Amino acid sequence: MKAGIVVFPGINRERDMAIALTRSGATPRMIWHKETDLAGLDLIVLPGGFSHGDYLRCGAMAAHSPVMTAVREHVARGGYLLGVCNGFQILTEAGILPGALLRNASLRFLSMDCHLRVERTDTVFTGQYQRGEVFRAVMAHGDGNYFADDTTLDRLEGEGLVALRYATPTGEITAEANRNGSARGIAGILSPSLRVLGLMPHPEDLVDPLMGGTDGKPLFDALAAA
Amino acid sequence: MQREVNQELAREFGLSPDEYSRVLEIMGRTPTLTELGVFSVMWSEHCSYKSSRVWLRQLPTKAPWVIHGPGENAGVVDIGDGLAAVFKMESHNHPSFIEPYQGAATGVGGILRDVFTMGARPIANLNALRFGRPDNPVTKRIVDGVVRGIGGYGNCVGVPTVGGEINFHSAYDGNPLVNAMTVGIAPRDRIFLSAAAGVGNPVVYVGSKTGRDGIHGATMASAEFAADAEEKRPTVQVGDPFTEKLLIEACLELMATDAIVAIQDMGAAGLTSSSVEMAAKGGVGIELDLDQVPARETGMTAYEFMLSESQERMLMVLRPDREAEARVIFDKWELDFAVVGHLTDTGRITVRHHGQVEADIPLAPLNDQAPLYHRPTTETRKQPQINPGKVEDRVGLTAALWKLIACPDLASRAWVWDQYDSTVGGQTVKRPGAADAAVVKLEGLSRALALTTDCTPRYCAADPEAGGAQAVAEAWRNLTAVGARPLALTDNMNFGNPERPEIMGQFAAAIRGMAAACEALDFPVVSGNVSLYNETRDPSGTVRAILPTPAIGGLGVLDDAAQAVGIALGPWLDIVLVGVTKGWLGQSLWLREIAGREEGAPPPVDLAAERATGDFVRGQILAGHVRACHDVSDGGLLVAVAEMAMAGLTGVRLSTGPREIPSHAYWFGEDQGRYVLAVPDAGSLIRAAEAAGLAAVRIGTSGGQDLTLPDGGTISVRALRAAHERFFPSWMDGSG
Numbered sequence: 001m002k003a004g005i006v007v008f009p010g011i012n013r014e015r016d017m018a019i020a021l022t023r024s025g026a027t028p029r030m031i032w033h034k035e036t037d038l039a040g041l042d043l044i045v046l047p048g049g050f051s052h053g054d055y056l057r058c059g060a061m062a063a064h065s066p067v068m069t070a071v072r073e074h075v076a077r078g079g080y081l082l083g084v085c086n087g088f089q090i091l092t093e094a095g096i097l098p099g100a101l102l103r104n105a106s107l108r109f110l111s112m113d114c115h116l117r118v119e120r121t122d123t124v125f126t127g128q129y130q131r132g133e134v135f136r137a138v139m140a141h142g143d144g145n146y147f148a149d150d151t152t153l154d155r156l157e158g159e160g161l162v163a164l165r166y167a168t169p170t171g172e173i174t175a176e177a178n179r180n181g182s183a184r185g186i187a188g189i190l191s192p193s194l195r196v197l198g199l200m201p202h203p204e205d206l207v208d209p210l211m212g213g214t215d216g217k218p219l220f221d222a223l224a225a226a
Numbered sequence: 227m228q229r230e231v232n233q234e235l236a237r238e239f240g241l242s243p244d245e246y247s248r249v250l251e252i253m254g255r256t257p258t259l260t261e262l263g264v265f266s267v268m269w270s271e272h273c274s275y276k277s278s279r280v281w282l283r284q285l286p287t288k289a290p291w292v293i294h295g296p297g298e299n300a301g302v303v304d305i306g307d308g309l310a311a312v313f314k315m316e317s318h319n320h321p322s323f324i325e326p327y328q329g330a331a332t333g334v335g336g337i338l339r340d341v342f343t344m345g346a347r348p349i350a351n352l353n354a355l356r357f358g359r360p361d362n363p364v365t366k367r368i369v370d371g372v373v374r375g376i377g378g379y380g381n382c383v384g385v386p387t388v389g390g391e392i393n394f395h396s397a398y399d400g401n402p403l404v405n406a407m408t409v410g411i412a413p414r415d416r417i418f419l420s421a422a423a424g425v426g427n428p429v430v431y432v433g434s435k436t437g438r439d440g441i442h443g444a445t446m447a448s449a450e451f452a453a454d455a456e457e458k459r460p461t462v463q464v465g466d467p468f469t470e471k472l473l474i475e476a477c478l479e480l481m482a483t484d485a486i487v488a489i490q491d492m493g494a495a496g497l498t499s500s501s502v503e504m505a506a507k508g509g510v511g512i513e514l515d516l517d518q519v520p521a522r523e524t525g526m527t528a529y530e531f532m533l534s535e536s537q538e539r540m541l542m543v544l545r546p547d548r549e550a551e552a553r554v555i556f557d558k559w560e561l562d563f564a565v566v567g568h569l570t571d572t573g574r575i576t577v578r579h580h581g582q583v584e585a586d587i588p589l590a591p592l593n594d595q596a597p598l599y600h601r602p603t604t605e606t607r608k609q610p611q612i613n614p615g616k617v618e619d620r621v622g623l624t625a626a627l628w629k630l631i632a633c634p635d636l637a638s639r640a641w642v643w644d645q646y647d648s649t650v651g652g653q654t655v656k657r658p659g660a661a662d663a664a665v666v667k668l669e670g671l672s673r674a675l676a677l678t679t680d681c682t683p684r685y686c687a688a689d690p691e692a693g694g695a696q697a698v699a700e701a702w703r704n705l706t707a708v709g710a711r712p713l714a715l716t717d718n719m720n721f722g723n724p725e726r727p728e729i730m731g732q733f734a735a736a737i738r739g740m741a742a743a744c745e746a747l748d749f750p751v752v753s754g755n756v757s758l759y760n761e762t763r764d765p766s767g768t769v770r771a772i773l774p775t776p777a778i779g780g781l782g783v784l785d786d787a788a789q790a791v792g793i794a795l796g797p798w799l800d801i802v803l804v805g806v807t808k809g810w811l812g813q814s815l816w817l818r819e820i821a822g823r824e825e826g827a828p829p830p831v832d833l834a835a836e837r838a839t840g841d842f843v844r845g846q847i848l849a850g851h852v853r854a855c856h857d858v859s860d861g862g863l864l865v866a867v868a869e870m871a872m873a874g875l876t877g878v879r880l881s882t883g884p885r886e887i888p889s890h891a892y893w894f895g896e897d898q899g900r901y902v903l904a905v906p907d908a909g910s911l912i913r914a915a916e917a918a919g920l921a922a923v924r925i926g927t928s929g930g931q932d933l934t935l936p937d938g939g940t941i942s943v944r945a946l947r948a949a950h951e952r953f954f955p956s957w958m959d960g961s962g
Contacts, residue, residue: 009559010468012384015669016652048650050382053468106959109377109645140381140647205649210667210787212657 001224003028003043006071008062011049011086013202020204021045024220033065043080043223044071046087048140048202058101058143059089068094080124080226081196085141088188088198097189097198098156099148101141105181109142113212114179114201116187117167120160123190124226125197128218134171135215137201139179144200146182146189153183164188164199231262239266245597252591260528260577260585267495267533268502269596271758276597277724278756281737285751286744291713292752293417299340299490300410301752302417303714305783307671310414312346315354315407315679315718315779317757321462322404326371331379331465333406335537338383339491342474343540345418345481346410349651350666351380353390353406354679354718354777358399360634360957365394368402370958375465376406377645382467383474386654387646388664391679394634397687397773400762405718405755407779409677411668418481420490422508422543422569427487429501429512429567430549432556433473433539437522439463440496440535469538469561476559477540485548492539498532500541501567502575506589511570516579520562528577528584543569601724603731609688612812612826614891619820623864623893624939626820630861630894631868632949633819634957641954659873661792662707662857665784674787676710678780682860683773685828688813690732690774692828694739696898699831701780702747703857706840707901708790709847710782712747717754717778722761722771729758732774740776746833747840749780791847793856794874800908801870801878801926803863804915805839805900806832809891815861816894829898835920836899842918843901851911854904864893866902867926868933872947877930889937904928 003026005014014030021028028045031038038044051062062068068090075081075096083091091097104110113136118129129135148156156162165185166178173185180200188199203216229235236246239262249257249265257265267273275282287295293310294302300314318333330353338348353376358365380387385408422429440463480486488508490500497519505512516531526534544552549565556563570576575592577585621629630636643658655674656665663678680700686693698715705712717740722729744750761771784790795801811817812826846852854874858866864880871878883892905911908924915922933941 010382010471012382012471012650013652016650019652019669049384050468050471053382053466053471055468108374109381109647111381111647111649112644138649140649142381202649205652208652210655211649211652 001026001043001226002041003045004031004038004041005045005047006031006033006067008033008051008065010051010053011047013048013085013204016204017045017047020207020216020220021224023207024217024224026224031067033067035067036070038070038074041074041079043082044074046083046090048085048087051086051090057093059086059093062090063093075196078195082125083198084202084204085200088200089143091198096196097191098152099146101143102145102147103143104145110179111140114139115167115169115177116164116201117171119162119165123163123194124223125219126163128222132171134167134169136206136213137203137216138205139201141200144180146186148183156189159192161190161192162186163190163197229259231256231259236262239263240270241266245269248595252588252595258584260532261587263529263533264498264585264587267498268592272494273499274596275756277599277601277758278719278733279598280600281734284737284741286741287750287752289748289750292750293414295752296754298419299343301714301716302344303752304414305673307673308414309668310412310417311409311675311781312341312344312412313407313409313716313779313781314340314753315405315716315777316340316755317718317720318404318406319401319720319757319760322372323368323402325462326368327375328462328464330372330375330404332463332537333404334376334379335465335467335470336493337406337408338385338470339493341408341410342477343418343489343491344412345416346412347478348385348408348410349653350409350664350677351385351387351406352677352679352779353404354681355390355392356398356403356683356775357394358402359396360394362399366958372404373642373645379465379467381647383471384650386648386650388648388654388666389658389677389679392639392642393683395683395773397770400770401760401772403720403772403775405777407679407716409675409781418486418489420488420504420507422488422504422510424487425510425569425571427543427546427569428549428565429569430542430544430552431519431539431564431566432561434466434469434536435520435522435562436531436534436536438526438530438534441530441533463535463537465537472559472561473538473540476556476561479555480552483551485544485552487543487545489540489542492541494535496533496535502589502592504541504543505575506593511572511574511589512567513570513576514567516577518564518566520564528579532577601730602727603734604727605731606690606735609825609827614809614811614888614895617811617821619888619890621820623889623935623937624941626816626890626894627864627868628949630815630819630865631946632953634953635815636861636865637953638951640951641958655787655790656708656792660794661790662704663710665708665787665790667787672786674784674790676705676708676782676784678704679777680704681775681777683775684813684824686736686776687773688828690735691739692830694736694776695743695831696828697776697778698740698743698749699747699836699898700859701778702749703840705780705782706844707855707857709844710784712749712780712782714750714752715778715780717751717776719754719756720760720772720775720777721758724758729771736774736776743831743833747837789848791852791855793854793870795854795870795876795904795928796874797876797929799853799904799906799928800924801867801928802903802905802908802911802922803900803925804843804903804920804922806835806921807892807895807897807900809887809895810897811891811895814894814896816890829896831898838918839899839920842915842920843903846911852903852905856902858900858902862894862896868946870902870904871933871943872950875943876928877932877943878926878928879934880926880936882936
């Protein structure tokens with residue numbers, strides 16, 4: 001698995017992502033946001049951080065970076081694309097995934113563990129989890145409140161494109177488990193091709209028992225094995 | 227309009243008549259406005275340490291592992307594997323009162339720059355915060371702004387905020403303290419210093435453009451507040467963490483080459499202090515052309531350029547012919563890059579603007595003749611020792627524990643640290659609240675750093691010398707409690723007006739206590755910051771100073787991150803107390819919160835016992851005998867055990883304490899040098915302790931869901947934790 005991690009100015013979890021991918025056996029390289037040739041890569045990752053300071057809407061400026069044309073071509077070629085946190089925000093701003101990420105309902109930054117219920121396992125991202133399985137990930141965002149109109153939400157659910165939802169440790173979808181207030185508890189969504197995943201929490205920060213667990217590792221193991 | 231330069235203006239700029247006379251003597255003429263500005267900021271308390279320097283010299287600063295002690299942008303210690311830790315703590319107290327969000331945010335930005343300017347990648351932030359009493363209406367707004375500011379800046383730059391501390395006390399009502407600490411990592415042989423060298427070498431400005439913000443911030447930080455504090459808002463700088471992030475990456479990229487001769491961030495007093503310090507340290511002159519300085523606004527004067535404290539700017543001296551190479555890197559990161567001058571052999575700083583010489587000052591006297599004061603001191607009056615037998619317990623253990631665990635000084639800080647990204651970087655082994663010190667691993671290595679900030683201001687107020695020693699000892703103890711070998715500390719000395727003898731007396735005594743503890747624990751001071759004039763004059767003329775607060779930022783190392791232990795208790799373990807308990811109630815939280823008395827002598831630290839106890843505990847942890855460890859500090863033994871129980875959601879059954887000490891004094895006294903250990907086998911641990919000449923006693927066993935007290939009281943750990951976590955969310959958000 002040849003992976004590339006896009007570095008937009010202001011991104012800050014690119015190293016976490018590289019560590020997680022490497023740990024699972026992939027060989028990631030960093031891609032500067034002005035690169036335009038992404039040939040030869042199987043997976044492109046848009047990592048977390050504050051691209052361009054998020055001084056406009058989160059991810060809005062990065063969505064117009066030169067690299068994004070190549071990212072779209074990569075997706076059109078059938079390549080895999082993962083956007084985490086700011087990366088997910090960039091994907092929605094670029095229109096690659098539907099919806100938007102609003103300020104957290106509490107209007108405060110949230111940094112804590114959360115639990116995610118796996119809604120779909122026949123994807124390259126979630127293939128090593130069981131359906132309904134709950135895994136822990138690290139939440140670290142100020143704008144993770146997933147929003148889309150009801151038609152879009154109905155379509156996402158109808159087509160089975162909701163990959164992950166915020167849940168209690170035992171897998172219930174409750175308002176308490178949904179700390180940022182996301183519509184229908186949505187934490188991550190897929191493209192219709194199932195080759196693009198955007199999610200807010202960070203599985204890449206839980207891949208080492210020393211850092212508190214390895215719940216996020218199956219996602220990278222599955223990707224590396226693809 | 228240019229003001230006329232005279233003694234009156236000098237006074238407005240914070241220079242005393244004597245100091246202004248000295249300026250006239252050095253210059254041999256009336257200085258220009260810009261020159262007066264340069265003198266006033268360089269000789270401000272904030273930049274010159276004129277009241278504190280004579281005392282700071284008493285602190286031990288050397289050890290075989292110390293690479294650079296005080297005097298550089300940050301302290302540097304050898305941590306093995308060819309690496310160095312670069313760290314410092316710095317205050318942003320005055321701005322955080324005036325404008326909490328930006329004050330705290332730029333505090334984080336400033337301390338980050340002190341660290342990466344030395345070539346280190348920042349890997350952790352901590353912050354030591356002190357606020358006024360929670361029922362003072364302004365406190366809530368300040369807490370909210372400070373927490374958002376720290377998070378807003380630290381989260382964006384992508385450096386995890388892993389630890390810190392918060393106290394509340396009415397003495398901070400008008401003067402909150404925001405002390406920010408950054409720790410970075412650099413190759414041991416690639417540390418960048420600020421001494422300029424090479425006559426003719428270009429002086430290069432990089433980073434943000436210069437605006438009119440923060441002019442005279444250093445002077446503002448060198449005076450007490452009066453009722454007009456709000457009017458000082460224009461002296462507060464505005465932070466841009468995105469530019470800081472770019473600056474970190476660009477500087478580290480350039481530092482991987484050998485193009486840089488010297489580099490210094492533009493912090494307090496901006497272009498003035500960075501250029502003066504670099505040239506003076508290198509024994510060279512410097513010529514600046516302000517027409518080349520990237521400006522955010524038009525029409526700025528030389529005075530404004532030199533005094534601006536616009537953030538996210540660096541000044542560096544490059545080797546000849548390396549400009550182009552450096553410029554490419556800064557262009558890539560879309561940061562301003564401008565050659566603004568060159569080094570000279572004149573020994574002077576010469577500033578030109580629009581073709582005019584606006585300042586021309588000899589550097590040697592600007593530095594050497596900076597004022598240095600031996601200010602008068604008076605000793606703090608000692609308070610009587612409290613006899614625990616004479617303090618009646620009217621509430622019992624159960625009610626006291628419920629109340630203490632929920633009080634503002636002991637309540638869970640989760641609401642605060644849940645707003646700080648503590649995991650970015652993927653190396654955080656012990657997050658906030660998980661252990662007595664934060665533990666952050668070094669990427670790709672098994673080695674980890676342990677980090678803590680500590681001070682108990684109420685002890686310092688009652689006895690600054692004992693309190694100073696206690697602050698150092700507690701930092702050392704917290705590092706030890708995770709299994710780390712304490713290496714060195716940074717100090718942030720927060721005090722009132724040094725021109726008052728009682729304040730200077732507090733300062734001198736705190737230094738004495740700190741020095742003794744540093745010596746005894748082999749724990750030198752490698753960097754620090756002094757913040758004076760933390761006091762407020764109310765309209766009636768009454769002056770109120772903060773509690774003396776020598777905040778200590780401690781750094782230790784673990785050879786193997788996997789050996790670190792936290793405080794969370796698991797089931798089926800013996801709970802052992804190591805250290806001597808006499809039931810010291812003076813200045814304890816129990817005395818304040820339960821008996822309503824804020825008095826007495828604070829607990830003394832027996833430094834020899836401290837060292838022996840800590841060395842023993844660390845040895846047991848590294849030998850793998852300890853499952854959890856927590857030092858006994860605020861609130862005493864029962865609070866320490868309760869904190870371990872709550873962290874692990876595991877119950878404890880406690881045994882009865884010794885008969886000769888009143889129960890409340892035994893369980894809530896704050897005797898120093900003690901640790902609570904959770905171990906599979908108390909017997910072997912106690913035998914080992916006794917062999918080392920230390921007191922150790924089994925005080926209980928873990929298991930179940932309840933905390934069972936020696937008087938039979940039973941408390942649900944889950945319910946206790948809910949009470950523990952209630953204060954912040956209910957106070958700040960009206961929830962929880």
